[in-house]
Amino acid sequence: MYRSLFPHDLFAELDRLQREMGSSLGTSPSIRGLGRGGFPAINVGGTTNSVEIYAFAPGIDPAAIEVQLEKGVLIVSGERDPDLPAEDAKATVHIRERFSGRFRRVVSLPDDIDPDQVSARYRDGVLHVSIQRREAALPRRISVE
Amino acid sequence: MNDKTRNRNPEAAGTSEAALLPAVDVFEDATGITLLADLPGVTKEQLHLHLEADSLSIEGEVALETPEGMEATHAEVSLPRFRRVFTLSKELDGHKVTAEFRNGVLKLRIPKLEHAQPRRIEVQVA
Numbered sequence: 001m002y003r004s005l006f007p008h009d010l011f012a013e014l015d016r017l018q019r020e021m022g023s024s025l026g027t028s029p030s031i032r033g034l035g036r037g038g039f040p041a042i043n044v045g046g047t048t049n050s051v052e053i054y055a056f057a058p059g060i061d062p063a064a065i066e067v068q069l070e071k072g073v074l075i076v077s078g079e080r081d082p083d084l085p086a087e088d089a090k091a092t093v094h095i096r097e098r099f100s101g102r103f104r105r106v107v108s109l110p111d112d113i114d115p116d117q118v119s120a121r122y123r124d125g126v127l128h129v130s131i132q133r134r135e136a137a138l139p140r141r142i143s144v145e
Numbered sequence: 146m147n148d149k150t151r152n153r154n155p156e157a158a159g160t161s162e163a164a165l166l167p168a169v170d171v172f173e174d175a176t177g178i179t180l181l182a183d184l185p186g187v188t189k190e191q192l193h194l195h196l197e198a199d200s201l202s203i204e205g206e207v208a209l210e211t212p213e214g215m216e217a218t219h220a221e222v223s224l225p226r227f228r229r230v231f232t233l234s235k236e237l238d239g240h241k242v243t244a245e246f247r248n249g250v251l252k253l254r255i256p257k258l259e260h261a262q263p264r265r266i267e268v269q270v271a
Contacts, residue, residue, distance in 0.1 A: 040185075041221040047214050054209055056185035056222050058249030083181050083250075085172055095148070097168040098183055125185035125249015128210060 039099035040076065040127070042107060048139060051113055051131045055105065058125030059083070065127055067120050072111065074129060077104040112136075147232045164228035167203070175263045177256035178237060184227050185249040192246055194253075196239050202230040203251065236261035 040057035055076050057065065068075040082100035085091040109131065117132035170181040184192065187205030195202045207225045233239060238258045245252040 038221075042219070043209075043217065043222055044219040045211065045215040045217045047212050047216070050212060052212060052215055054186075054222075056249075058183045058185040060248065083170060083252075085174065085179075091172045091174040093170070093172045094178075095169055095171040098170045098181060099168070122248075123210075124188055124208075125183070126209060130212070 038105060039103045040105065042105060044107060049133050051109060051133065053107055053129040055127040056125065057127055062122040065122065067129060069115050069118055072109050074107045074109055075104065076127065079103070148229070162226060163224055164226040165222065165224050167227040167229055169229065177254060180253040180255070182229065182251040183249065184251055187227065187249060189246055192251065194244060196242060199233045199235070200230060201233055202228070204228045
């Protein structure tokens with residue numbers, strides 16, 4: 001099911017290639033930077049009665065993630081501690097790609113969400129926020145007399 | 146320890162399915178190498194670690210709880226799979242690798258072979 005929701009296609013592959021090339025050259029393709037390759041990566045999906053947001057933020061204490069909903073905007077923020085060895089440990093860092101430090105990402109939400117019906121769960125490093133849509137906004141079938 | 150993911154022939158690896166490259170940290174101290182990998186959305190059951198000869202592969206399937214009939218509108222994690230392959234150098238002891246997996250972060254500890262560990266050599270005074 002997941003596979004069909006986020007299918008891998010040629011464009012996704014090209015996009016991945018571009019991002020990898022960009023990061024290996026040390027250049028950021030966008031002046032805003034956050035659009036792609038920001039932390040945490042975010043997937044958004046929707047059904048007729050809810051909006052689902054997935055933030056891929058592994059290795060964080062769930063209590064340290066702040067999720068705020070205000071004026072139709074969802075803000076996910078927090079901090080991830082670096083897992084690198086202490087300075088005085090005689091260690092060599094060979095690869096350092098994982099994000100550390102403070103993060104904050106903002107997702108604008110559709111108009112029909114109900115801010116009172118939100119649930120957030122953190123599992124396997126993914127924060128899943130589910131927001132219900134308002135009853136009045138649900139599609140209704142109108143019978144023709 | 147070299148990252149061989151990009152040079153690898155996908156057919157030789159037994160799978161040709163596209164996968165995302167997980168972000169990793171690798172550091173080395175006197176007794177071994179520590180590798181940390183971000184694998185968000187991968188459950189312990191769907192994480193596969195393989196060590197064959199000197200090749201270490203990390204592979205995980207992403208499983209998210211999605212409600213019935215969900216349509217994706219924006220996807221930065223666009224593939225349901227992570228994969229990365231490393232080549233271990235010969236002073237590392239592949240038989241003693243230990244792995245921890247918590248909140249989507251894999252922590253591998255690969256010790257060096259005993260003869261490769263640093264030793265203090267006593268200086269005898271004649």
